[in-house]
Amino acid sequence: MCGTTGLSVCLDAQRFIKLNAVCGIVFLLLGGVAALLLALTRWQTVHLLPVDWFYRLLTFHGINMLILWILFFEVAILTFTCTTPLNARLFSRKIAWASFGMMLTGAVMVDYIILAGQADVMMTSYLPLLAHPLFYLGIILVAVGTLIGVFNFFATLYVAKRDRAYEGSLPIVTFGALAAAIIAVVTLLHGAVVMIPTFTYAMGWTAQPDPAWYRLIWWGLGHQSQQVNVCAMVAVWYLLSHITVGARPINEAVCRTAFVLYVLFINLASAHHLLVDPGVGAAWKIWNTSYAMYLAVLASMVHGFTVPAGVELAMREKGYTRGIFGWVTALPWKNPAFSGTALSLVIFGFLGGITGVTLGTQQINIIAHNTLRIPGHFHVTVVGGTTLAFMALAYYVIPLIFQRDFICRGVARVQPWLFGFGIVLLAFGMSFAGTMGVPRRSWDIDAQGVYGPAAHLWLGVLGIGGILAFTGLLLFALLCVGTLFFGPKIEGRAMADWGTPPALAGSQPGSLANDHYATKGTIVLTLTFLACFAVYYFANWKALADVWPVR
Amino acid sequence: MNNEPKIHPWQKVLDNPWLLLVLGVLIPILSYTAWGWVELLLTKPALLP
Numbered sequence: 001m002c003g004t005t006g007l008s009v010c011l012d013a014q015r016f017i018k019l020n021a022v023c024g025i026v027f028l029l030l031g032g033v034a035a036l037l038l039a040l041t042r043w044q045t046v047h048l049l050p051v052d053w054f055y056r057l058l059t060f061h062g063i064n065m066l067i068l069w070i071l072f073f074e075v076a077i078l079t080f081t082c083t084t085p086l087n088a089r090l091f092s093r094k095i096a097w098a099s100f101g102m103m104l105t106g107a108v109m110v111d112y113i114i115l116a117g118q119a120d121v122m123m124t125s126y127l128p129l130l131a132h133p134l135f136y137l138g139i140i141l142v143a144v145g146t147l148i149g150v151f152n153f154f155a156t157l158y159v160a161k162r163d164r165a166y167e168g169s170l171p172i173v174t175f176g177a178l179a180a181a182i183i184a185v186v187t188l189l190h191g192a193v194v195m196i197p198t199f200t201y202a203m204g205w206t207a208q209p210d211p212a213w214y215r216l217i218w219w220g221l222g223h224q225s226q227q228v229n230v231c232a233m234v235a236v237w238y239l240l241s242h243i244t245v246g247a248r249p250i251n252e253a254v255c256r257t258a259f260v261l262y263v264l265f266i267n268l269a270s271a272h273h274l275l276v277d278p279g280v281g282a283a284w285k286i287w288n289t290s291y292a293m294y295l296a297v298l299a300s301m302v303h304g305f306t307v308p309a310g311v312e313l314a315m316r317e318k319g320y321t322r323g324i325f326g327w328v329t330a331l332p333w334k335n336p337a338f339s340g341t342a343l344s345l346v347i348f349g350f351l352g353g354i355t356g357v358t359l360g361t362q363q364i365n366i367i368a369h370n371t372l373r374i375p376g377h378f379h380v381t382v383v384g385g386t387t388l389a390f391m392a393l394a395y396y397v398i399p400l401i402f403q404r405d406f407i408c409r410g411v412a413r414v415q416p417w418l419f420g421f422g423i424v425l426l427a428f429g430m431s432f433a434g435t436m437g438v439p440r441r442s443w444d445i446d447a448q449g450v451y452g453p454a455a456h457l458w459l460g461v462l463g464i465g466g467i468l469a470f471t472g473l474l475l476f477a478l479l480c481v482g483t484l485f486f487g488p489k490i491e492g493r494a495m496a497d498w499g500t501p502p503a504l505a506g507s508q509p510g511s512l513a514n515d516h517y518a519t520k521g522t523i524v525l526t527l528t529f530l531a532c533f534a535v536y537y538f539a540n541w542k543a544l545a546d547v548w549p550v551r
Numbered sequence: 552m553n554n555e556p557k558i559h560p561w562q563k564v565l566d567n568p569w570l571l572l573v574l575g576v577l578i579p580i581l582s583y584t585a586w587g588w589v590e591l592l593l594t595k596p597a598l599l600p
């Protein structure tokens with residue numbers, strides 16, 4: 001039983017949460033060092049790395065960030081959500097060891113072979129580019145290890161239900177993790193289907209798989225894994241908005257339905273990576289990237305509404321009722337778990353969501369494909385959104401699991417702001433440079449002699465944003481590792497409070513449950529969001545029209 | 552007399568992880584993977600000029 005929260009923590013689960021979370025943070029730091037060097041190379045005036053190391057570290061960055069950091073941390077989240085909130089034990093320690101062992105062995109293999117210069121193929125490893133077989137084998141081990149971890153999650157849910165460890169429906173955070181786990185199954189199946197024949201080809205045992213087929217199946221791994229992140233991130237939003245301000249989902253059934261929309265439709269979005277591929281037809285592209293996929297966009301908009309609406313409702317019920325936005329000023333902005341959640345939601349929704357839906361349109365994609373606009377988009381989803389939400393979670397999970405309070409709490413309060421601001425700047429730099437046609441994955445753009453001072457200015461913004469974001473990331477890693485070694489021990493007392501808004505005199509919990517106008521601030525924010533969306537959408541169609549003006 | 556509270560059918564769907572798992576695997580595999588794969592199989596090789 002945890003002395004701080006009163007929650008019961010399964011000791012096996014606790015061990016694997018620790019192991020996976022620590023590994024995740026180590027890979028984040030490794031990928032972060034590469035990120036800084038890449039940003040200082042794309043900043044054309046600095047142009048730091050030589051050409052071979054640029055592509056080597058680009059591969060290293062993509063793999064360590066998108067695959068290793070995220071997957072290890074997600075396994076930690078799955079292990080937490082299927083045990084503690086359900087009052088359940090982890091299904092099998094042996095399976096958890098097998099999963100962790102395979103993932104770690106695979107991760108070390110991949111990182112080693114990349115740094116040894118034997119896999120300069122970038123994380124997508126598109127055929128006919130060919131890496132050393134250890135690269136593919138390492139990825140297979142990571143994917144299968146994760147799949148085994150996901151199996152442990154499902155088995156734990158099954159046993160918890162059978163043994164009546166909990167009554168009624170799953171808690172919303174576990175439900176969100178369930179959605180993530182289902183998506184992970186589809187993702188990892190694609191990973192196995194594409195990587196095994198590529199590995200046997202690299203070994204010289206079989207013929208080369210068709211490159212168009214490779215892209216189709218690889219993106220079933222590459223993009224669908226991002227949807228695992230989205231689900232896990234949204235589950236973290238619900239959890240942290242509850243812990244930090246006492247928010248509850250304003251309508252449980254609607255929130256769960258939104259998760260189901262993710263489960264059913266979000267994976268189709270992978271098709272937007274193939275919008276300029278000749279092999280697949282227009283009907284396949286349009287169905288998968290619009291009609292069906294918009295149901296998943298609807299789900300994101302539901303969560304984007306219900307999380308802040310839940311926060312607003314909780315704040316108003318605590319007595320912060322002044323005007324439309326009075327409750328916003330009373331929010332615990334100095335609590336890093338809250339600020340991280342709020343920034344993650346705004347960055348993901350306003351910047352990531354709007355750019356994603358627009359870039360995923362077939363016609364607009366044609367002017368943005370393979371430009372820096374694409375990394376500009378996904379650094380505000382998977383970095384400003386998911387990574388920041390996971391960082392925010394660490395501010396509660398580390399004290400809970402390691403039973404130590406954070407060191408340097410003043411620095412921790414600034415960290416999410418610094419990281420969030422840096423990433424936004426980085427993404428703006430990438431996006432605007434991309435709008436001017438600057439390509440992604442390019443070591444040198446001056447050789448073409450076509451990019452003027454404006455493009456170079458935006459690449460400078462990218463560089464400065466990169467330095468700030470890296471500083472935020474480094475602080476996070478140092479705070480976490482420092483806390484593990486030097487954090488004051490908690491031992492039975494409550495963890496030090498990061499700050500939560502107190503209820504004002506005369507306020508009543510649950511008093512606004514039936515008031516349909518209680519979330520007016522969130523409604524105004526939603527309308528602002530829709531207006532931004534309309535402007536951005538219009539600007540892109542206008543830009544498209546300018547490509548071939550008809551007069 | 553049955554005193555169990557009536558559960559809405561949609562709530563039953565939401566509370567059934569196994570059904571969600573099956574649908575969640577089937578829909579993308581049919582709509583994205585299988586359909587895309589068939590399209591690639593049906594693509595005729597380009598003729599050399």
Ligand code: HEM
Nearest residue numbers: 035038039062065066122123383387440441442466469470
């Ligand atoms: C300090 C934070 C970060 C900085 C400064 C940064 C910077 C960069 C830069 C400069 C590039 C190269 C863009 C190009 O030339 O095409 C890049 C690519 C990329 N980044 Fe980051 N990044 C950061 C964090 C992350 C995180 C946390 C993730 C994932 C969770 C991530 C995922 C990626 C991916 C997938 C690519 C594309 C790699 C490729 O094209 O193969 N980044 N990043």
